[in-house]
Amino acid sequence: MQTRPxxxxxxxxxxxxxxxxxxPTRTVLNWLREDAHCSGTKExxxxGDCGACxxxxxxLAERAQEVGTASADATIVGGLSLxxxxxxxQFLPTLDGKALLTVEDLRRIGGGELHPVQxxxxxxxxxxCGFCTPGFAMSLATTYERHCEAGTxxxxxxxxxxxxxxxxxxTGYRPILDAGQRMFDLPPARLDxxxxxxxxxxxxxGHGLAYEGANPAVRVDGVERRDRFWGPRGLDEFAALxxxxxxxxxLAGSTDIGLWVNKQFRDLGDILYIGNVDALRRIERRGDVLRIGAAATLEDAWATLTAxxxxLHxxxxxxxxxxxxxxxxxxxxxxxxxxxxxxxPVLMALGTDVVLRRGATQRTLRLEDFYLDYMKNAMQPGEFIEALDVTLPGAATRVRAYKLSKRFDCDISAVATGLAVELEDGIVRAARFAFGGMAAIVKRAANAEAAVIGQPWNEATLDVAMRAIEKDFAPLTDLRATTSYRQRVSRNLLRRFWLETRPDEPLPARHLSVFNILPHAAPAA
Incomplete structure (x- = not known):
């Protein structure tokens, strides 16, 4: 690829x-505020936690639709995916080939008047205080466009x-939610x-990005050069690089690596960006396997999994x-x-293979075999994750996923789990109990699984499994939870799973969601 802006x-x-x-690691926020002098977007x-920015x-919506990632919840408006x-x-080079809209644009969309959101x-x-308001306005503007487009x-x-x-x-969220409903009663203003x-x-x-920019030059093997950013479009080109x-x-979504730069001031060196490779964004069903490309966004992947x-909702x-x-x-x-x-934990419970690639060579590992130790995996130099092959559960398999954290939204888990059992005439033929937050890696509860396989899915079997799980994990105490809390809730989550999936009188779904009812769009007035 030729180096270009x-x-x-x-x-x-x-x-x-x-x-x-x-x-290459200049953030979109810093470019907006310091270079473009658009200070409406706040730091x-x-x-990536507070949303002020x-x-x-x-x-182009056609790109998302071509790779099968335009979910029913996506905001597709007039040929654009928002x-x-x-x-x-977000690092500035990841914007290449895309469009950027900020809070300064809302009044322009409104024809010089305040946008209905504002x-x-x-x-x-x-x-x-207004500090968070620009971020709320931009989130609400996306909601506004999506529902205006759908007539909901x-x-x-x-x-x-x-x-x-x-x-x-x-401010508190009640008046903000009031504004989210009120904006549809005002004279419309749509994005052109x-x-x-x-x-x-x-x-x-059709070409990718090769970029150097103004980062300081360094001498490597006697040659002076700058750190480079590659954003190829083709899978073979990506694999070769x-x-x-x-x-x-x-670099994928930068939701972790971005903090390395902002908080730890780390030098990343050369960067290879996966987000422009359309083949790695693809999601497709192959029989009873759902293949999710490594670059598919979390939103698209989870929307498809939940469908x-x-x-998993x-x-x-x-x-x-x-x-x-x-x-x-x-x-x-x-x-x-x-x-x-x-x-x-969820992918492990479903049964997932990690498809790895190095050059033209592929190999496949079970997800539970991919993790070797804390923050250490089985990838070899030059290798990358190409896709995840998720086995979709059959009619006899019961699957649940649970998350415990200090707040419902946007929080780190104290314990997360994916649980699955395959039943035949009330007997457990297979079990996959995977937990996060209980060890140095996400792992399956082998003793608890062994305790239920071949046994009737009843309370007596559950009690044995709850005792067995104590042999599977020795969790730590940290800021999110104590050792005893994690041990207790792992047992209690197994019980909840049994209550929801037992053959006789399972608890109905309407009694179990933390959101009480599933959200549904109401028709426009």
Whole structure:
């Protein structure tokens, strides 16, 4: 690939901008505030948690539809796919070929007047100090476009889900949710997508990005050069670069690596970006296996998983926040290997293979064999995760996923678990009990599984399994939970699982969701 500038459509100026003088790890937030002088987007936590820096990133909807990632919950408007992300942890080169919309654009969309989102926040007293308000406005603007396009109105629960990544410390959420409903009663103002689509098509030449920028030069093997950023489009090209540069830092959604730069001030060296490889964003069903490309976003992956396994619904909504799920990838989550990650226990319970690739060579590992020790996995130099093959449960298999944390939305788990049993005439033929937060890696509870296999799925068997699980884990005490708490809840989650899946009188789903009822869109008035 030829080195060239970063090119993206900046809605504030209504044109494509080219950036040549930014370091590869310069964040979108810092570029906005310091270089583009768009200070409406705020810096709060600088780690993707508070949502004050929320912006909208748009790409051509046809690209998402081609790779099968345009879920029913996606915001597809006039040829664009709109996603909210945290500007503070997104590196500027990841915008290449896309469009950026910020809070400064809302009044322009409103024709010089306040956008309905902004006016509703004023009318409903949805802002006090106002620091978080730009982020709330951008999240609500995406909700506004999606429901205007569909002719629906969101419930308060849907609004809360859309705002899961936006924290307010003084206003309180009731008036903000009021504003989310009020904005549909005001004179409409819709995003004009035509100039954005035209600009993005002019940028879509099928070639990836090779970028150096203005980062300081270093001498490597007697040659002076700068750190490089590669964002290839083709899978073979990506694999070749990975094999050629095995020490390059793999970048996916930047929801973890972004903190390495912002909080730890780490030098990442060369960066190889996976997010532009369409083949790695693809999600497709192959018989009873769901293949999820490594670069599929968490939101798309979980939406698809939940469509096939509705019992995962609550886990999907409680996995981090919407802007983080819009940026982060399922492959990145698995490669990261956090012992408190929420994806691995669920995928382990379903039965998942990790498809690894080095150059043109593929190999497959069971997910439970992928993790070797704390933050250590079985990938070899030059290798990367190409896809995850998830076995979809049959009619005889019961699956549940649970998450315990100090708050429902956007929080780290104290314990997360995926549980599955296959029943035949009331007898357990197979069991997969996987837990996160209980050991140095996400792992299966082998003793508890052995205690139930071949046994009737009754309370006596459950009691044996609850005692056996104590042999599987020796959890630590940390800021999120104590050892005794984790030991107790692991047993109690097994009991809850049995109560929900027992052959006689299982608890109904309406009694079990932390959200009480599933959100549904109401027709527009």
């Amino acid at each position: 970063i090119r993206f459509y900046h809605h504030r100026v209504g044109a494509v901008v080219e950036v040549t003088d930014a370091a 709060g936590c600088n780690e 929320t912006v909208i990133v748009a790409e 996603r909210t992300v945290n500007a503070c942890i 006016q509703a926040l004023v009318d409903c007293h949805g802002s006090q 109105r969101p419930t308060r629960q849907q609004l809360a889900d859309d705002l899961s990544g936006n924290l307010c410390r003084c 997508t035509q100039p954005v689509v035209a600009a993005l098509r002019s940028l879509d030449d 990975r094999e050629q540069h095995p020490k390059a830092r793999l 096939h396994v509705p019992a 609550d886990m999907w909504l409680r996995f981090s926040s919407l802007p983080v799920r819009n940026a982060g990838t399922l492959g990145g989550s698995i490669a990261n290997g956090s012992p408190i990650g929420d994806s691995a």
